[in-house]
Amino acid sequence: xxxxxYQAKEILARFGVKVPRGKIAENVDQVREAATEIGAxxxxxxxxxxxxxxxxxxxxxCKTIDExxxxxxxxxxxxxxxxxxGPHGKVVRKVYVTEALDIAHxxxxxxxxxxxxxxxxxxxxxxxxxxxxKVAAETPEKIxxxxxxxxxxxxxxxxxKIGFGLxxxxxxxxxxxxxxxxxxxxxxxCDASLVEINPLVTTPDGELYALDAKLNFDxxxxxxxxDIAELRDLHEExxxxxxxxxxxLNYIKLDGTVGCMVNGAGLAMATMDIIDLxxxxxxxxxxxxGAANKESVTNAFRILLSDHDVRAVLVxxxxxxxxCDRVAxxxxxxxxxxxxxxxxxxxxxxxxxxxxxxxxxxSGLEVLVAEGLDEAAKKVVAAIEGGAA
Amino acid sequence: MxxxxxxxxxxxxxxxxxxxxxFHTKKMIESGTRVVAGVxxxxxxxxxxxxxxxxxxxxxxxxxxxxxxxxFVPAAFAADAALEAIDAGIPLLVTITEGIxxxxxxxxxxxxxxxxxxxxxxNCPGIITPGRCKIGxxxxxxxxxxxxxxxxxxxTLTYEAVDQLSRVGLGQSTCIGIGGDPIIGSPFTSxxxxxxxxxQTEAVVLIGEIGGTAEEEAAAWIRDNxxxxxxxxxxxxxxxxxxxxxxxxxxxxxxxxxAAEKKQVLxxxxxxxxxxxxxxxxxxxxxxxx
Numbered sequence: 001x002x003x004x005x006y007q008a009k010e011i012l013a014r015f016g017v018k019v020p021r022g023k024i025a026e027n028v029d030q031v032r033e034a035a036t037e038i039g040a041x042x043x044x045x046x047x048x049x050x051x052x053x054x055x056x057x058x059x060x061x062c063k064t065i066d067e068x069x070x071x072x073x074x075x076x077x078x079x080x081x082x083x084x085x086g087p088h089g090k091v092v093r094k095v096y097v098t099e100a101l102d103i104a105h106x107x108x109x110x111x112x113x114x115x116x117x118x119x120x121x122x123x124x125x126x127x128x129x130x131x132x133x134k135v136a137a138e139t140p141e142k143i144x145x146x147x148x149x150x151x152x153x154x155x156x157x158x159x160x161k162i163g164f165g166l167x168x169x170x171x172x173x174x175x176x177x178x179x180x181x182x183x184x185x186x187x188x189x190c191d192a193s194l195v196e197i198n199p200l201v202t203t204p205d206g207e208l209y210a211l212d213a214k215l216n217f218d219x220x221x222x223x224x225x226x227d228i229a230e231l232r233d234l235h236e237e238x239x240x241x242x243x244x245x246x247x248x249l250n251y252i253k254l255d256g257t258v259g260c261m262v263n264g265a266g267l268a269m270a271t272m273d274i275i276d277l278x279x280x281x282x283x284x285x286x287x288x289x290g291a292a293n294k295e296s297v298t299n300a301f302r303i304l305l306s307d308h309d310v311r312a313v314l315v316x317x318x319x320x321x322x323x324c325d326r327v328a329x330x331x332x333x334x335x336x337x338x339x340x341x342x343x344x345x346x347x348x349x350x351x352x353x354x355x356x357x358x359x360x361x362x363s364g365l366e367v368l369v370a371e372g373l374d375e376a377a378k379k380v381v382a383a384i385e386g387g388a389a
Numbered sequence: 390m391x392x393x394x395x396x397x398x399x400x401x402x403x404x405x406x407x408x409x410x411x412f413h414t415k416k417m418i419e420s421g422t423r424v425v426a427g428v429x430x431x432x433x434x435x436x437x438x439x440x441x442x443x444x445x446x447x448x449x450x451x452x453x454x455x456x457x458x459x460x461f462v463p464a465a466f467a468a469d470a471a472l473e474a475i476d477a478g479i480p481l482l483v484t485i486t487e488g489i490x491x492x493x494x495x496x497x498x499x500x501x502x503x504x505x506x507x508x509x510x511x512n513c514p515g516i517i518t519p520g521r522c523k524i525g526x527x528x529x530x531x532x533x534x535x536x537x538x539x540x541x542x543x544x545t546l547t548y549e550a551v552d553q554l555s556r557v558g559l560g561q562s563t564c565i566g567i568g569g570d571p572i573i574g575s576p577f578t579s580x581x582x583x584x585x586x587x588x589q590t591e592a593v594v595l596i597g598e599i600g601g602t603a604e605e606e607a608a609a610w611i612r613d614n615x616x617x618x619x620x621x622x623x624x625x626x627x628x629x630x631x632x633x634x635x636x637x638x639x640x641x642x643x644x645x646x647x648a649a650e651k652k653q654v655l656x657x658x659x660x661x662x663x664x665x666x667x668x669x670x671x672x673x674x675x676x677x678x679x
Contacts, residue, residue: 084631113491113495113571113572115571115572115601115602115603115638116576116601116602116603116606118494118495118498118499118572119495120495132643133643133644133645136643137644150495150496150498150499151499188492191490191491191492193491218490218491218492219637220464220488220489220490220491220637221490221491221492221493223465224465224490250635252629252632252634254627254629262545263545264543264544264545264546264635265543265544265569265634265635265636265639266541266542266543266544266545266546266547266569266596266598266624266635266636266639267543267544267545267546267548267549267624268634268635269546269598269599269624269625269627269628269634269635269639270546270549270622270624270666271666272625272627272628273624273625273626273627273648273664273665273666274665274666274667275627276626276627277664277665281627282627285628285632285634285635287635290544318545318548318549318552319528320514320526320527320528320531320544320545320548321526321528349549349552350528350531350548350552351528351530372667373549373665373666373667374665374667377667
């Protein structure tokens, strides 16, 4: 789960990370109030869950309070398009008004999980404020990495090693060691999956601040963090994905035309891949899970058909614990409840598949039945091409 | 021969009295598995499905001589169950549970390092040596005893691959779902040596997916150590970056962990890589020269 910059900074500040003073505003009056309280000059920053906000015109330096109000008026309600939002962009509903600091230098700093080594790791670079992926790809030697030993947790030497590595003065290293300790405590105590400060800045008088911050949380641990779970902003998510999550369906909207419904995440990805190989593009990822039944299949059909780009549907179920006859039951019931106006290809394999295929054939539904994976993908692509002709 | 489990393996089910645990205990027994005990704290002394239930893993081990345990405990309590089994010194632990927090897995992994336990999972279908022992939730009937080893980060996609193998007449020595989470007990590299050493195994199918570097590490090990053919498929060539594709570990982050990148590394290590998931069975036949 993601949160907004202002929420990330509030959380980090609680752990002792120094952040610029700021106030959240949802309308122009609040922008004026916040800017007046903080005192000009200020930054006005669009709050959406995406990076690259500055490039899209969502972050502005404002010399006066009137200028802040003007920018607030422009940014609030705008559709912000950044390299990370996709072409449709995101509507800005809140702006964060913060003090504008004088900046001497920008750094990159993050804490994340090293999967292979099963532990927290710190990544830092003196090349801050830019995309760290770019730095990693072009100049990997400019990235410092240090593990946090899970048996002992954070120790000051980790901070010293990175701090001196970044070229900080002795006094700055002291402050940095504290800041990094706070980040790591935050990561651990909040079950975060990413704590990123980019940029971390120094001011001309040598102070360290988290100028921007990003926190991601482990969805699987939200059950023990009610306060964090409440920060979920449904406006930032695709409405169909939100709807799907209500039914425990794992749905991700993509940009193709073949809707797919599959049991299991790996098979769902493989189904997307084989649709692509057959010459069409998947419209979505959809894992109906291990308990595919009449209700979940009906809901899944409703959700994937409300994507108007879908021109054919491929159902691919490998019955193990899930019984194919129950899935067929679900498809037949769903077809009665939800109007399926596009070609439907169904591939059922595994437990009770023969019986399930017969049920579909006897149902009177217009279903194209396939046995193999390859056959299913070819049939669904042919159905689209036939429809277009 | 096979790896890790065979007809002599004696299995404990942690969480046996729950609905998932009950259902799969029956299925495991039907597949020939010697399920010798259940563990549900507070229900020690009872029997369930005719099997004795104990309060703790160590009691169950002492009473039955079990050498493997499988966890069907809800995610919030699964790490505790795993740590208990590791503390009891169980040689093989299979954690089926999906949704265990990463922080919990960091702790479990720490405990595993200095233990005598090998853990498979979490978020996995388990392990099966067809006809002899099944510890997990996979449909036993699609499997056949044979000579192909299977390692996979997925569940149903593994079934698909196994089904293709069985249909072309290739049975399996042992199939292991290693789990779809970012942190797992046994990565590919810890299991490949077992297949290399197993005289029954003639070839290995390795099913990976986007996210992390487990396939790249496997490729390096295979290039340097493996004499048997390895056939691979990587799911998620069409997955968008930055999105978690169902499995907690299946995410392309910072442009790393793409299917294209993994396939290239695997091919560079001399591994047969199928672009289509429908070609896995045929490709193994071909690699074995049949």
